Amino acid sequence: MLDIPCPHDDQRRDERTVTDTAPGTASRTPTRRYGTRPTMKDVAARAGVGLKTVSRVVNGEPGVTPDTERRVQEAITALGFRRNDSARILRKGRTASIGLVLEDLADPFYGPLSRAVEEVARAHGALLINGSSAEDPEREQELVLALCARRVDGLVIIPAGHDHRYLAPEMAAGVATVFVDRPAGRVDADAVLSDSFGGSRDAVAHLIAHGHRRIGFLGDLPGIHTAAERLRGYHAAMSEAGLPVHDAWVSLGPTDPERVRAAATAMLNAAEPVTALFAGNNRVTVTVVRVLAERPAPAAPVALVGFDDFELADLLSPGVTVIAQDSAQLGRTAADLLFRRLDGAGGEPRRLVLPTRLIPRGSGELPPPADPTP
Amino acid sequence: MLDIPCPHDDQRRDERTVTDTAPGTASRTPTRRYGTRPTMKDVAARAGVGLKTVSRVVNGEPGVTPDTERRVQEAITALGFRRNDSARILRKGRTASIGLVLEDLADPFYGPLSRAVEEVARAHGALLINGSSAEDPEREQELVLALCARRVDGLVIIPAGHDHRYLAPEMAAGVATVFVDRPAGRVDADAVLSDSFGGSRDAVAHLIAHGHRRIGFLGDLPGIHTAAERLRGYHAAMSEAGLPVHDAWVSLGPTDPERVRAAATAMLNAAEPVTALFAGNNRVTVTVVRVLAERPAPAAPVALVGFDDFELADLLSPGVTVIAQDSAQLGRTAADLLFRRLDGAGGEPRRLVLPTRLIPRGSGELPPPADPTP
DNA sequence: ACCGGCACTGACAACGTTGTCCAGCGGCTA
DNA sequence: TAGCCGCTGGACAACGTTGTCAGTGCCGGT
Numbered sequence: 001m002l003d004i005p006c007p008h009d010d011q012r013r014d015e016r017t018v019t020d021t022a023p024g025t026a027s028r029t030p031t032r033r034y035g036t037r038p039t040m041k042d043v044a045a046r047a048g049v050g051l052k053t054v055s056r057v058v059n060g061e062p063g064v065t066p067d068t069e070r071r072v073q074e075a076i077t078a079l080g081f082r083r084n085d086s087a088r089i090l091r092k093g094r095t096a097s098i099g100l101v102l103e104d105l106a107d108p109f110y111g112p113l114s115r116a117v118e119e120v121a122r123a124h125g126a127l128l129i130n131g132s133s134a135e136d137p138e139r140e141q142e143l144v145l146a147l148c149a150r151r152v153d154g155l156v157i158i159p160a161g162h163d164h165r166y167l168a169p170e171m172a173a174g175v176a177t178v179f180v181d182r183p184a185g186r187v188d189a190d191a192v193l194s195d196s197f198g199g200s201r202d203a204v205a206h207l208i209a210h211g212h213r214r215i216g217f218l219g220d221l222p223g224i225h226t227a228a229e230r231l232r233g234y235h236a237a238m239s240e241a242g243l244p245v246h247d248a249w250v251s252l253g254p255t256d257p258e259r260v261r262a263a264a265t266a267m268l269n270a271a272e273p274v275t276a277l278f279a280g281n282n283r284v285t286v287t288v289v290r291v292l293a294e295r296p297a298p299a300a301p302v303a304l305v306g307f308d309d310f311e312l313a314d315l316l317s318p319g320v321t322v323i324a325q326d327s328a329q330l331g332r333t334a335a336d337l338l339f340r341r342l343d344g345a346g347g348e349p350r351r352l353v354l355p356t357r358l359i360p361r362g363s364g365e366l367p368p369p370a371d372p373t374p
Numbered sequence: 375m376l377d378i379p380c381p382h383d384d385q386r387r388d389e390r391t392v393t394d395t396a397p398g399t400a401s402r403t404p405t406r407r408y409g410t411r412p413t414m415k416d417v418a419a420r421a422g423v424g425l426k427t428v429s430r431v432v433n434g435e436p437g438v439t440p441d442t443e444r445r446v447q448e449a450i451t452a453l454g455f456r457r458n459d460s461a462r463i464l465r466k467g468r469t470a471s472i473g474l475v476l477e478d479l480a481d482p483f484y485g486p487l488s489r490a491v492e493e494v495a496r497a498h499g500a501l502l503i504n505g506s507s508a509e510d511p512e513r514e515q516e517l518v519l520a521l522c523a524r525r526v527d528g529l530v531i532i533p534a535g536h537d538h539r540y541l542a543p544e545m546a547a548g549v550a551t552v553f554v555d556r557p558a559g560r561v562d563a564d565a566v567l568s569d570s571f572g573g574s575r576d577a578v579a580h581l582i583a584h585g586h587r588r589i590g591f592l593g594d595l596p597g598i599h600t601a602a603e604r605l606r607g608y609h610a611a612m613s614e615a616g617l618p619v620h621d622a623w624v625s626l627g628p629t630d631p632e633r634v635r636a637a638a639t640a641m642l643n644a645a646e647p648v649t650a651l652f653a654g655n656n657r658v659t660v661t662v663v664r665v666l667a668e669r670p671a672p673a674a675p676v677a678l679v680g681f682d683d684f685e686l687a688d689l690l691s692p693g694v695t696v697i698a699q700d701s702a703q704l705g706r707t708a709a710d711l712l713f714r715r716l717d718g719a720g721g722e723p724r725r726l727v728l729p730t731r732l733i734p735r736g737s738g739e740l741p742p743p744a745d746p747t748p
Numbered sequence: 749a750c751c752g753g754c755a756c757t758g759a760c761a762a763c764g765t766t767g768t769c770c771a772g773c774g775g776c777t778a
Numbered sequence: 779t780a781g782c783c784g785c786t787g788g789a790c791a792a793c794g795t796t797g798t799c800a801g802t803g804c805c806g807g808t
Contacts, residue, residue: 040764082522082523085520086763090793092765092766105479105488107485111479115478118505118506129471130503151460311482311684315664315667413793413794413795424758425794429796432795438757439755457795459795463795465795755802755804757800759798760798761797762797763795771788771789772788775785778782
């Protein structure tokens with residue numbers, strides 16, 4: 001099917017590892033039909049006890065003589081028995097697993113979030129099943145419903161779509177659901193958000209405080225909640241400072257480098273160019289940094305503030321001023337809330353908003369060029 | 375239990391969203407006992423058909439009258455029925471899910487890898503269950519066995535430990551297993567690796583070609599396979615060039631910034647300081663970049679090559695020369711191999727080694743200071 | 749009008765586990 | 779020594795689904 005590139009297949013440069021790998025493997029493998037696993041019944045037969053006794057031993061329930069327990073344990077290791085959790089889940093009704101649906105695991109923003117959710121899940125003895133929606137509402141729904149079919153106990157969702165009514169039956173059936181980063185659409189559910197509006201207002205106010213009047217905003221697709229909120233924060237800061245907003249200063253759309261590059265260049269090359277840029281998320285920020293770095297050094301460098309912190313932002317020159325949101329904290333908070341719900345916490349759906357933090361590093365503190373019309 | 379920080383709880387700044395969220399939710403929720411889901415039996419009763427007919431409709435099997443199918447579909451939507459995959463799995467034996475165990479999802483190296491594995495799984499109709507081992511062998515084993523208990527069809531493992539004999543019974547029982555980034559220990563299994571040895575040799579040869587003779591190596595814990603391989607590559611390049619290696623030029627250990635910082639500083643401040651550094655992975659590289667940035671500008675800047683590419687490496691000044699390995703390709707290759715095994719591909723365990731690529735960006739091309747002993 | 753055959757439907761067992769309940773057996777007390 | 783109590787162990791049903799197989803009704807052909 002797919003062609004595996006394999007330039008050095010089996011070259012086995014590392015003889016040491018290969019050598020101590022070989023011996024002792026086959027001999028340890030218990031003799032058993034390939035692909036068929038032993039069940040408790042097999043263990044019971046081998047240990048000469050009843051089925052339930054094996055169950056008791058496996059689950060550490062009381063009421064088993066030490067001697068019997070030993071016999072059962074021996075049978076278990078001899079057969080290589082491992083409890084079938086599918087059957088257990090079917091019987092018990094709880095799966096001890098939660099689902100996480102996010103946009104893209106490869107995005108550095110979601111890695112820590114995912115990890116934080118996993119840590120909380122682990123603390124509650126649950127496994128994490130996750131999937132990427134690739135920002136596609138249909139794929140999100142498909143994934144969420146697949147997870148529901150697996151009977152996950154709860155869901156943490158970073159929504160791609162805007163209509164989550166399809167979740168209503170699931171939620172009614174007891175699947176705890178927490179939305180993160182963006183709120184649910186057309187359904188009443190818990191949500192944990194960053195303060196996109198406030199953070200953006202802070203960012204733009206910061207630029208204004210450093211003397212900028214023509215500030216560009218490069219944001220994500222306007223349909224995305226955080227993008228809309230950040231745009232709102234931008235407008236709020238501008239209007240609070242009594243500054244006009246020119247249409248050409250705002251560009252919303254996909255965050256692929258080409259579009260962002262074009263939009264930023266247009267703003268910078270306009271007749272009345274912007275003197276500062278506010279980038280709506282980390283992908284945009286990185287592209288803008290590249291654009292600015294490629295431009296011939298202007299008289300006054302363009303100021304920049306980005307939403308989302310990113311690694312090495314402090315090592316660039318100048319360091320990039322950002323609005324930091326703690327994605328791990330976002331995940332942790334959401335997962336905590338989820339397990340609180342699973343433990344029976346009732347009440348109205350809550351909306352938690354986590355604060356953002358402005359980290360000045362230089363790029364946001366650059367002054368605009370001397371104004372020809374003072 | 376855990377205290378949720380919630381500075382703006384329910385402040386509901388965004389009235390628009392709240393408004394269009396509220397209506398229409400409760401009325402759509404079907405009347406049903408909370409926490410109990412309808413089963414095929416319920417659907418069959420409501421539709422006035424037999425159990426198996428519902429099963430047929432749900433699975434799109436032929437042999438159902440359009441009229442009957444319609445009745446069943448109506449009952450399904452009316453009740454909010456969703457097939458219980460736990461029961462399905464128990465019955466069918468295959469779970470259509472694979473497990474991924476890696477070190478840390480928050481590490482930028484593993485994000486793309488994880489995403490690639492997920493994409494392949496998705497293409498095969500499988501879900502991905504993942505867990506982080508946090509580089510702890512016990513936790514790795516615990517996770518892997520939990521996944522086996524879930525009867526995942528296959529496993530992709532980035533091993534933390536060195537003894538995977540505990541997997542032998544599982545593999546014998548038919549759980550396909552592919553190791554990534556590092557080979558399995560004491561068990562014969564498929565592995566997909568990057569060419570750590572070759573890449574490191576290239577890196578160090580590159581530095582040597584630019585005139586360096588005293589080159590430091592900052593690596594990960596020597597127990598980690600890739601770290602050992604990279605060290606071996608370092609030694610190979612040095613000895614191929616006829617250069618001696620001073621003990622003080624090699625430092626292996628945890629990659630926390632403090633240790634790396636201390637080790638790098640020691641090498642740079644020694645009586646005969648190194649003129650170039652080779653960093654054994656991306657975390658180390660970043661710390662070294664910081665260390666070098668903080669030092670007062672020396673007569674000749676210290677050269678640097680890092681193993682693993684990282685975002686923005688090209689935007690630093692100078693750009694950081696790296697040995698790039700394609701972590702997504704690593705994941706894709708491993709997942710492809712896994713599904714090939716699941717589709718019945720037999721044969722000896724394979725070891726695939728993917729090539730690395732040297733990307734010169736400036737930091738590795740810096741010449742050493744003029745040599746006082748020519 | 750009868751019969752064979754076909755298309756559709758449904759009863760039932762099984763997957764592997766856990767909860768319920770009862771039987772057996774030991775020791776302890778009267 | 780007999781009776782009772784408590785503890786251990788096992789038989790059985792149930793979880794919700796799918797595969798097997800048999801049964802039903804209807805159609806067309808003769």
